[in-house]
Amino acid sequence: MRHQVPLRQTPAYALRCYPLGEADLIIVFYTYNFGCVRSVARGARRVRSRFGSAFQPFTQSELVFFEKEGQDLTRVASCEVARSFYESLLTPESAALAAYFAELMTEFTVERDPNPALFRLISAVFEAVEGGIPLPVAARYFEIWMLQLSGFLPLLTSCANCGTQLEAARWAVGHPPEFVCRECHRQFAGSRLLSPAGTALLKEILKKKPQEVAEGAGHDAQAVHRLATVNRLLIRGHIGKELRTVRYLDRLRRGTRKLRFHAASPTSDHPPSGRSIAH
Numbered sequence: 316m317r318h319q320v321p322l323r324q325t326p327a328y329a330l331r332c333y334p335l336g337e338a339d340l341i342i343v344f345y346t347y348n349f350g351c352v353r354s355v356a357r358g359a360r361r362v363r364s365r366f367g368s369a370f371q372p373f374t375q376s377e378l379v380f381f382e383k384e385g386q387d388l389t390r391v392a393s394c395e396v397a398r399s400f401y402e403s404l405l406t407p408e409s410a411a412l413a414a415y416f417a418e419l420m421t422e423f424t425v426e427r428d429p430n431p432a433l434f435r436l437i438s439a440v441f442e443a444v445e446g447g448i449p450l451p452v453a454a455r456y457f458e459i460w461m462l463q464l465s466g467f468l469p470l471l472t473s474c475a476n477c478g479t480q481l482e483a484a485r486w487a488v489g490h491p492p493e494f495v496c497r498e499c500h501r502q503f504a505g506s507r508l509l510s511p512a513g514t515a516l517l518k519e520i521l522k523k524k525p526q527e528v529a530e531g532a533g534h535d536a537q538a539v540h541r542l543a544t545v546n547r548l549l550i551r552g553h554i555g556k557e558l559r560t561v562r563y564l565d566r567l568r569r570g571t572r573k574l575r576f577h578a579a580s581p582t583s584d585h586p587p588s589g590r591s592i593a594h
């Protein structure tokens with residue numbers, strides 16, 4: 316008698332795809348019930364694939380998969396689209412952001428370690444992007460919560476070096492990712508200032524929904540920029556390397572600034588007042 320293979324079903328987001336052989340795909344999913352899952356979809360690269368658009372980045376689907384004995388990769392049995400953010404990911408900037416989020420997810424998570432809050436974070440941020448919040452605010456929101464939900468957001472209240480209470484500003488250091496005080500930061504080469512406004516933005520992200528942050532502290536472009544620099548240092552400190560998609564994110568930032576500061580500074584990569592916030 317043939318051995319019955321148990322099917323597993325879960326809501327899932329497709330993060331990335333890789334070609335396999337002539338017609339197949341390996342898809343990296345972030346699933347609600349199982350965390351990160353890598354799965355092979357047979358025939359997914361054929362023109363008339365039965366999977367349709369289910370593997371587009373950050374398409375939410377109802378995934379059914381099964382294990383193949385002796386293999387690390389699971390196999391997709393079916394994948395029905397539940398919700399697509401495709402329309403809001405059509406610009407190069409939003410597509411770059413999605414690629415960046417996918418890389419963050421794969422670097423910060425391990426296979427089969429479910430974290431439903433992370434799944435809900437994806438939904439919340441993409442709903443907000445669909446609702447039109449500025450992409451840099453969406454990026455900061457995702458980064459901070461990624462760090463927080465993975466347990467890698469440094470303590471905000473006291474200096475990691477001397478223990479003194481941190482006031483309005485703090486400095487981020489990368490190895491290990493920590494916040495230190497004004498006095499201590501000189502001991503750490505490459506530390507980055509998180510200004511009072513950047514700190515306020517970070518705290519607001521931890522308390523509010525993406526849309527509310529966009530309407531509040533997210534209005535401050537300098538604070539968003541400062542937090543971007545700090546997050547990059549913390550993320551690099553945690554995973555030990557620069558993310559490959561960060562260059563896309565840089566393009567995203569430059570593109571946003573060009574739009575925003577075009578009249579005042581048509582050729583500059585920096586906002587006119589950038590000097591005052593530079594470390």
Ligand SMILES: [Zn+2]
Pocket residue numbers: 474475476477478479495496497498499500
């Ligand atoms: Zn200190």
